[in-house]
Amino acid sequence: MTTRHLTEGRHGHQPERSVRLSQTDAHGYRDWLRTGDATVLLPAGAFEQHGPHLPLGTDAILSSTIAEAVARRIGALVAEPLSYGYKSQQKSGGGNHLPGTVSLDAATVIGTTRCLVSSLLSQGVRNVVIVNGHYENYQFLYEGIDLALGDLGLGPDGDQSVLLLSYWDYVSEQTLEAVYPDGFPGWDIEHGGVLETSLMMHLHPHLVDPERFVDHPPASLPRFDRLPVVPERTPASGCLSAPRGSDAAKGRLMFEQVVTDLSAEIATETGLLSSVPEAVLRVS
Amino acid sequence: MTTRHLTEGRHGHQPERSVRLSQTDAHGYRDWLRTGDATVLLPAGAFEQHGPHLPLGTDAILSSTIAEAVARRIGALVAEPLSYGYKSQQKSGGGNHLPGTVSLDAATVIGTTRCLVSSLLSQGVRNVVIVNGHYENYQFLYEGIDLALGDLGLGPDGDQSVLLLSYWDYVSEQTLEAVYPDGFPGWDIEHGGVLETSLMMHLHPHLVDPERFVDHPPASLPRFDRLPVVPERTPASGCLSAPRGSDAAKGRLMFEQVVTDLSAEIATETGLLSSVPEAVLRVS
């Protein structure tokens, strides 16, 4: 058979293989499902202010880019990202009141996840891996998965699974030490800070504006959440820690390490061979 | 003022101005909102089989591309598309049972629309324009808008509005005659047919595989919907009409005409000047 994948060359004559499921055709996809081994990565992001130097789509852009790199290594495909996420919270994202933050409520994040996981699994996808890039999403993604499995009646005895993870949980101690030589300030205030900025500088440099890096001490937020928020507790920049010290080399270090570890862990968990399904990915 | 837009050059040294809101930074966006004239286009698509020659993401790709072109003309920005849509129906999309079709239920499409419209309007966006590219979505998008307006307490006396439209309603009679010299078979079976295929050939040729064009008579479907579907009523290709006769020139003709008319109608309705907000769109 000659199933083919429809791929758009981003750079003209030298088309790169795409791992985006949205660019696959239905017949190729169907054939892939029949292998019984299809793994689909679903990136989850947000539409959220990230200070003056990063774009609003940062969370979805990063989780998508990481998912695509992992997919290439393990022979998976990447579904369209969840471009909108749960409400930004002040302690992890500055707050939902800030311009540029366009959010979904819990019911919608849960419902979207439930529908997508249910659709994919019922069509024969063996493993769905949700790669989260927006802290606030996590529990709602979890609930959506759990409800979908209930809908389908899937329990531990089957051979289908859903994995849920946030990519920063794969940054190793060693990498952290290299990226934060003066000590890691904690994931909670890593919003618009060195992690995200460096990753974007490595992966999407045109979307970062280093001239607009702010420099201020990390936000000092209480241990509780207060609602309605006290707006002044978020730095005026919208960043919870400053991007100062970010560079593409740090981004590359983190990216390579995370993609390597994440790929290995998913492959081990799902029993995926790392061989790419050539037929599906073959370009014109 | 020195607000700047973060733009990724797709072709290297000659960066094109991006109109994607996800690539704007929060501070530039905030300044734009303050003009009181911000219009945001929200493309709505689907993840749906489109036969062997078109990609699964066709509906979102087309509505996004059209929205971007309109945005350039009228000085608007484009939010990330709704990449997943309501369940494919047999009479307009072949049916939700087909592999490759990954759908949301009504509550999720309504909820997503409600949250996004509400978020955008409450931040000060003046007009939201939903550009739909998947027939089945329409009524659920409508309900989401209506609920959002209720949430915000917005009535006819305000100066904020939401427009909802499907792009094919802007194909003129004259264009139809040119594209379908043997007679227009009707929008209902234009799934995977000449309209979508020609548009894709013009706009994203790498994502179309003309060698896999099927050729079969248009689907003949009853006037009722039957559930559960009788699968055999959908042609094996998944297309409701054949793409035979599609070409990039037809796609260009439709695209230019639709973008022109759509831009004009939105500009008139919203009172938008067609001048581009340079500050927001300026590239690095």
Add this chain to the structure above:
Amino acid sequence: MTTRHLTEGRHGHQPERSVRLSQTDAHGYRDWLRTGDATVLLPAGAFEQHGPHLPLGTDAILSSTIAEAVARRIGALVAEPLSYGYKSQQKSGGGNHLPGTVSLDAATVIGTTRCLVSSLLSQGVRNVVIVNGHYENYQFLYEGIDLALGDLGLGPDGDQSVLLLSYWDYVSEQTLEAVYPDGFPGWDIEHGGVLETSLMMHLHPHLVDPERFVDHPPASLPRFDRLPVVPERTPASGCLSAPRGSDAAKGRLMFEQVVTDLSAEIATETGLLSSVPEAVLRVS
């Protein structure tokens, strides 16, 4: 056995056989279900302004009357209509802001449909046919059916089905030409116009007031929906096209043709014999 149907004579001494399920007794109904061939028609309408000459209940009245006529021909019974429908939209019904329009939201139309379809099918009804008389309802009825089938776990292999249709889709080209000798203006603005008015004049003349027919050009509405609506876009009468030219003869023509074609199509699809189940329908 002597199961009997409880029938109210509308005209006193000459009782007509009733096909309304609400007038059947539970024991007769149970016996009918046991035949394995029970088909129930469920009319869906609305409570919506229809100008000064037609009653608020027009949509439910027409879909009910048509359903009853079809039921007589194919040996089915008619459940109580959905008397309230989804929000009136400006482009098809004048808008939900108009006095006299009392509407349900999407969740309620979906939920009602889901419950009723699920109840009927799980009791052993073989075919449920929803006869829609209010344009705005369609997609929400569809979702309700789809969810009910999911609840029951019914797929294509079973022998139960649900059909969904709008009665005007059964008006033939030939009939249209006879009713609109000057050209058919399109279903979208057929609200309070010649179709509905003529049908009502034929079927329920006492509910029509010809002295109050308005005469104005058809409404000219944009290709988009705008919310909040611009109220002035709806003609002051509330009709999207004028009833001028309506008469009972046209109503009779349409009614007879639609009922004939609809009955034939349903009978063919469901394999129903057209014999009436005498035992169930026998009057006292």
Add this chain to the structure above:
Amino acid sequence: MTTRHLTEGRHGHQPERSVRLSQTDAHGYRDWLRTGDATVLLPAGAFEQHGPHLPLGTDAILSSTIAEAVARRIGALVAEPLSYGYKSQQKSGGGNHLPGTVSLDAATVIGTTRCLVSSLLSQGVRNVVIVNGHYENYQFLYEGIDLALGDLGLGPDGDQSVLLLSYWDYVSEQTLEAVYPDGFPGWDIEHGGVLETSLMMHLHPHLVDPERFVDHPPASLPRFDRLPVVPERTPASGCLSAPRGSDAAKGRLMFEQVVTDLSAEIATETGLLSSVPEAVLRVS
């Protein structure tokens, strides 16, 4: 002014004035709303087995007929009934498992009530009176009303109100003694019994079949509800008490007394004059 009401004569040449809102036209309705005194009665029923001698629609038929009679006395109009109700419970209706019982779940009854009450009040109806005829509905109707008032922000200081009642609560002690000379068995088992049967014999004799009256002792049900039900606890007839002893005279007695008291209480509560709004009700 010449607003007119569209009325269907049920008996041919001698048309009776209709108090059904669905038969009013939108312009007449609008004028009536402008009086500031409009009261709408909304009957709530069910679709529920009522033994072999009563029709499935009994609950909606009775609440509608009573509402119409009250409306004539107090100058109100009657909206289309809720023809389907909450699940039949074994202790008050025999149980939801019985053929012929087609029910809505709680969310749907609540949602329907919420939408209708909200629609009517926001259009300017001053008082909505829900006349319940199905025991199981009551609390869900209540919740729907409460949510609607919350949506509209209506509190005790306004002059709009919603009344909720079950018609049997208006049967007086004196009437009970006359109808049940051997002692009243209690409302809980009055399902398919003397109350409903006698009322139907008075009001809709063609819908009752006295030859099929069962005769068995009243159902003896425990003080708890058990789910899943033990089906044998419901008498095979589906009636919780036997209709023996029912007759039209008892029905007439109850009907007249209930309508009189109900009309008086509503009129007092709402300050309604009992004068009929002639313009609205004038027949052709």
Add this chain to the structure above:
Amino acid sequence: MTTRHLTEGRHGHQPERSVRLSQTDAHGYRDWLRTGDATVLLPAGAFEQHGPHLPLGTDAILSSTIAEAVARRIGALVAEPLSYGYKSQQKSGGGNHLPGTVSLDAATVIGTTRCLVSSLLSQGVRNVVIVNGHYENYQFLYEGIDLALGDLGLGPDGDQSVLLLSYWDYVSEQTLEAVYPDGFPGWDIEHGGVLETSLMMHLHPHLVDPERFVDHPPASLPRFDRLPVVPERTPASGCLSAPRGSDAAKGRLMFEQVVTDLSAEIATETGLLSSVPEAVLRVS
């Protein structure tokens, strides 16, 4: 085996056996489930004003205390009570507008019940008995149970069941005559009156303040519910009938009789032996 129950002695050196499930450990609970005979009582209450002499938690306190006494007799355990209930209604609880009344809406009561019943039954609990102490809850508890059974696919043929009851339905005629020598005023206005006050005086005397007993005639409420409420219809005390005449002896009489009858009825219905599972309840 030596599974043990973790019990807190309320009075120091003489620990009483606890029947609260929350004080059991998971391993003991698991062993108990394996007997196949586990019955769990779930008390349902409210957080509702009860006049000046009774605490806000009265309904949950009473249903919990009764459930614990029943559990001791029949060898069951008691889950944590539903401490919050459905909105207080004026005719049975004074109304939801009164300070101290903190309520849940219908969807939440239904959802909570559905989750708990589903959790308990799916883990292997054989019978769940909901002991209701707040009139307004009943129908929402019922719906939650019904939905849970639907989720689990449990029908009449299985051996698991859920019982739902309100404890006052077990007060016998004889007891009523003893407690209300001047005639029983009816359950509807028994809010803050002799029943609840006497029970609390017997069971929790420290939580009752007899010096603050009000004395006023029973509330005289119409047969309808009106929303928004007319606040003046509720006596200023918040009690619908006065606690005058309450005493601990009456409380004891009612308590003993109700617990006895309730225990007997549950044991008969569920086939429970009244032997206590010693291993589970053994204290340290």
Add this chain to the structure above:
Amino acid sequence: MTTRHLTEGRHGHQPERSVRLSQTDAHGYRDWLRTGDATVLLPAGAFEQHGPHLPLGTDAILSSTIAEAVARRIGALVAEPLSYGYKSQQKSGGGNHLPGTVSLDAATVIGTTRCLVSSLLSQGVRNVVIVNGHYENYQFLYEGIDLALGDLGLGPDGDQSVLLLSYWDYVSEQTLEAVYPDGFPGWDIEHGGVLETSLMMHLHPHLVDPERFVDHPPASLPRFDRLPVVPERTPASGCLSAPRGSDAAKGRLMFEQVVTDLSAEIATETGLLSSVPEAVLRVS
């Protein structure tokens, strides 16, 4: 004024002042609200297996006990706890599949929180503080709060607030070092471990069974969540880390430190004086 609080003496003749809102009477509560300074603490827990040595109710017991101690210091009252929580997750609680774990879904936790917060704030409570004791709850509590504030239209300019916190976030570094001399293993696996066990040994020794302490290495769980869970990844005990090394002294140390810091932080944030409102708390 002579408002009084109804307090149950736990130890007989020497009644302790109760800070439980459920034991307050409505009139005293109303007077307290009128001070404009009322702060209510709402403990959130779960019903979840905690190994063989701790009771199922541990999370609610601990958050309630801590909330009561804080309330005594800052002059607040404590509402009845949320005794049931969101589904136990394998990485933080062992998993929802384990016997003894009785959970709510997301919608129910959100809805309950929304209703309670809305009820309390709309009655005039100035500050609501949710003291969480079950990790999995946090985001759903947050959403419930956010929705309630939206319902009430409360924004940053008002003087009402809701605080949300988990009590373990108040364990200081210094305390951690004292409690875990060999190094703190991390909150994620502190389920049934030294923190909870020691706190229970200090606060509720009768509910802990030291003879059943398990001893095993901490659970080693992957960085992702997998659903359906792989049951073997949870230690057979149900504890994610062993309770070995727990003692009442450590519990006391943690309890005192957390209560002190939490009280100070809440008092500072809300501007509460630490004086106890004597009138409300006065015992009989």
